Amino acid sequence: xxxxxxDNPLDPGYRLAFEARLARESASVGDKPSADRxxxxxxxxxxxxxxxxxxxxxAYQQQHQSAPARxxxxxxxxxxxxxxxxxxxxxxxxxxxxxxxxxxxxxxQLPGNSxxxxxxxxxxxxxxxxxxxxxxxxxxxxxxxxxxxxRPGTTPQEQVAVLHDRDIRAVVNELWAAGAEAVAVNGxxxxxxxFIRFAGESVLVDFQPISAPYTIEAIGNRxxxxxxxxxxxxxxxxxxxxAVDGITFRFTGKSGLRxxxxxxxxxxxxxxxxxxxxxxxxxxxxxxxxx
Amino acid sequence: xxxxxxxxxxxxLGIVLRPTVPLWLEPYLPIAVVAALDAVFGGIRARxxxxxxxxxxxxxxxxxxxxxxxIVFMGDKLGxxxxxxxxxxxxxxIRIFGNAAAIRRHLFRA
Numbered sequence: 130x131x132x133x134x135x136d137n138p139l140d141p142g143y144r145l146a147f148e149a150r151l152a153r154e155s156a157s158v159g160d161k162p163s164a165d166r167x168x169x170x171x172x173x174x175x176x177x178x179x180x181x182x183x184x185x186x187x188a189y190q191q192q193h194q195s196a197p198a199r200x201x202x203x204x205x206x207x208x209x210x211x212x213x214x215x216x217x218x219x220x221x222x223x224x225x226x227x228x229x230x231x232x233x234x235x236x237x238q239l240p241g242n243s244x245x246x247x248x249x250x251x252x253x254x255x256x257x258x259x260x261x262x263x264x265x266x267x268x269x270x271x272x273x274x275x276x277x278x279x280r281p282g283t284t285p286q287e288q289v290a291v292l293h294d295r296d297i298r299a300v301v302n303e304l305w306a307a308g309a310e311a312v313a314v315n316g317x318x319x320x321x322x323x324f325i326r327f328a329g330e331s332v333l334v335d336f337q338p339i340s341a342p343y344t345i346e347a348i349g350n351r352x353x354x355x356x357x358x359x360x361x362x363x364x365x366x367x368x369x370x371x372a373v374d375g376i377t378f379r380f381t382g383k384s385g386l387r388x389x390x391x392x393x394x395x396x397x398x399x400x401x402x403x404x405x406x407x408x409x410x411x412x413x414x415x416x417x418x419x420x
Numbered sequence: 421x422x423x424x425x426x427x428x429x430x431x432x433l434g435i436v437l438r439p440t441v442p443l444w445l446e447p448y449l450p451i452a453v454v455a456a457l458d459a460v461f462g463g464i465r466a467r468x469x470x471x472x473x474x475x476x477x478x479x480x481x482x483x484x485x486x487x488x489x490x491i492v493f494m495g496d497k498l499g500x501x502x503x504x505x506x507x508x509x510x511x512x513x514i515r516i517f518g519n520a521a522a523i524r525r526h527l528f529r530a
Contacts, residue, residue: 142473142476142479142480143462143466143469143471143472143473143476144471146471146473146475146476147471147473150473171422171474173474173475173478174422174423174426174474174477174478175422175423175426176426176478177477177478177481177482178422178423178424178426178427178430179426179427179429179430179433180430180456180481181427181430181456181459181460181481182426182427182428182429182430182431182432182433182434183430183431183433183434183439184430184434184449184452184453184456184485185430185431185434185453185456186430186431186433186434186435187434187439187441187449188449188450188452188453190434190438191441191446191449192450195446
């Protein structure tokens, strides 16, 4: 079939019609000089050529008109996303300011059990945490140069995106288990209901996409954290990945870390009630903190 | 000759009238153009071979465009629209090249 396609690009209809005409003309010589040359052939051909011309122009114009329109729509969407993100950021900042104001007023009004409350707020992530701790740097292997591996962009995804959500999750869980009091990934403070998951190609922490290099900071007893983490299986696994896949993996003790506070989500409790008013039970967090 | 004149008039008409293509028709336009080009090159080659028949040209033009659009439509419905468009473009492209080579042999004897 492919041979036929390559050898005979011309529609076989032409040959057939021509032979049919030859046969008819030889059969009826002189009667009608061109029996199958009907009156509509001329206008039809004319119309077909007209249609071809219009088609060419329309297709050209369509391509050139729709391209800017598509670009404009894309830009508009990006603008809207950025605007909404800014709105979200400013609202978040306002919520934090109001929360600190509330905390200040509460401390002034109820001087009693503020120590206990401070401690709980610190562990839940409602207060910024400062203190000694460890910092763990993870980074994807450097992108291979074009000389090493053919054309750029031909490297499989598994070789340039080695680190997954589970690696970061394992590190975080290890830090919690080692007694960390506060943990943040790329500056995002983790709370009891935080999760670390994978969506597409990016890691999501509390629905915020983060990308390499990943920085995981934990506040706690520095020596205990370092020893426990260095001894853990995830540290060994990451060391192996350093050798095999070429990822960057460092962990160092730090004396003065500061982790941002977050607006802690109000937990929903499952309760008895009618179907209409029952609130959903808290979903289990992906980063199973030991608290 | 009249064909060339008609082609030019068609181009001018398209520029002057600026017809807007409905959105649902838009994906079929490139394929239709390629199919039309195939019919045109086939017609020119048949003309040079001396076996041109207007009816065959018109029918092949209309059916080429319709079948190409139908294939893409079915591909879209089946979820393989991109691949089927590629297939149509490849097949028609081979034919266009073959016909263009034949035309070149006729015109330049080379």
